[in-house]
Amino acid sequence: MARLAxxxxxxxxxxxxxxxxxxxxxxxxxPFDPVKAYAGTAALGADEQxxxxxxxxxxxDRPFTSRWWDWLTSALGGDLGQSSVMRQPVAEVIxxxxxxxxxxxxxxxxxxxxxxxxxxVLAARRPGSLVDRAVTSLSYSLEAAPxxxxxxxxxxxxxxxxxxxxxxxxTDTASEQVTAGQVASHLVLPAGVLAxxxxxxxxxxxxxxxxxxxxxxxxRGARARGLSEQTVLLGHALRSGLLPVxxxxxxxxPELITGALLVESVFSWPGIAAATVxxxxxxxxxxxxxxxxxxxxxxxxxxxxxxxxxxxxxxxVKFSDM
Numbered sequence: 001m002a003r004l005a006x007x008x009x010x011x012x013x014x015x016x017x018x019x020x021x022x023x024x025x026x027x028x029x030x031p032f033d034p035v036k037a038y039a040g041t042a043a044l045g046a047d048e049q050x051x052x053x054x055x056x057x058x059x060x061d062r063p064f065t066s067r068w069w070d071w072l073t074s075a076l077g078g079d080l081g082q083s084s085v086m087r088q089p090v091a092e093v094i095x096x097x098x099x100x101x102x103x104x105x106x107x108x109x110x111x112x113x114x115x116x117x118x119x120x121v122l123a124a125r126r127p128g129s130l131v132d133r134a135v136t137s138l139s140y141s142l143e144a145a146p147x148x149x150x151x152x153x154x155x156x157x158x159x160x161x162x163x164x165x166x167x168x169x170x171t172d173t174a175s176e177q178v179t180a181g182q183v184a185s186h187l188v189l190p191a192g193v194l195a196x197x198x199x200x201x202x203x204x205x206x207x208x209x210x211x212x213x214x215x216x217x218x219x220r221g222a223r224a225r226g227l228s229e230q231t232v233l234l235g236h237a238l239r240s241g242l243l244p245v246x247x248x249x250x251x252x253x254p255e256l257i258t259g260a261l262l263v264e265s266v267f268s269w270p271g272i273a274a275a276t277v278x279x280x281x282x283x284x285x286x287x288x289x290x291x292x293x294x295x296x297x298x299x300x301x302x303x304x305x306x307x308x309x310x311x312x313x314x315x316x317v318k319f320s321d322m
Contacts, residue, residue, distance in 0.1 A: 081286030120206025
């Protein structure tokens with residue numbers, strides 16, 4: 001296990017280098033002007049000499065390769081640079097928002113896995129039944145529905161029509177402090193929408209895996225020995241049927257991150273989505289590179305976690321062969 005993690009860590013180094021270099025290259029080719037984004041409305045009345053001095057002070061007049069190298073060497077020393085659009089250190093920008101994005105993604109992912117597992121097992125028990133057709137139809141419908149459309153729909157239904165849940169934000173409008181109760185109530189809709197975007201994959205994978213396991217000889221033998229249907233389903237079929245689901249842990253991380261950005265934007269959730277959008281439109285090189293590196297690292301960690309789980313739970317797989 002340690003050797004596998006070490007190999008993946010070594011592999012991650014060139015990947016992160018290429019990703020950060022690509023961020024600076026794409027940002028340099030962007031039509032957005034970081035100087036005008038930094039100056040705001042003051043740039044409308046500024047002369048060209050003032051803009052050039054500001055461009056020099058921000059360091060955006062240098063080639064992107066030089067800016068990338070300076071940022072990289074500083075990041076290796078723990079300094080992620082200064083965000084021009086947020087007017088504060090990049091580490092503080094990420095630190096203030098990462099905890100809320102992590103909370104949203106964690107709650108949504110756990111809810112998607114648990115709900116998808118339950119629905120998949122119910123559908124696999126009787127293939128072709130009404131429950132099976134309902135779960136399959138619901139999964140394909142949710143898979144085709146855009147995340148932002150579902151988010152707007154639940155806001156209209158639960159916040160505007162029924163008024164049972166808040167439409168967005170982290171706390172109530174008149175509140176002066178963040179409380180656990182307010183965060184929990186404001187978390188329901190965004191986490192629910194994000195979970196719905198991941199639910200179809202887990203439900204369909206569990207349905208297929210458990211359905212195949214129920215047709216295998218070991219499960220038939222367990223039934224022949226007189227074991228109860230619950231023991232056969234949960235103790236034998238589910239354990240074997242969940243193995244393919246472990247591969248989804250890593251493969252769904254990029255989709256989870258993308259969905260989280262859209263959900264945070266719709267629900268005004270104070271995560272990294274707003275910072276990502278502002279960094280992209282303002283061509284904020286240090287913040288863009290840090291956020292992209294963070295997202296890439298999350299994908300790599302997700303893939304590693306999927307491989308480790310597969311190696312732990314599947315006796316046929318050896319870490320030395322991975």
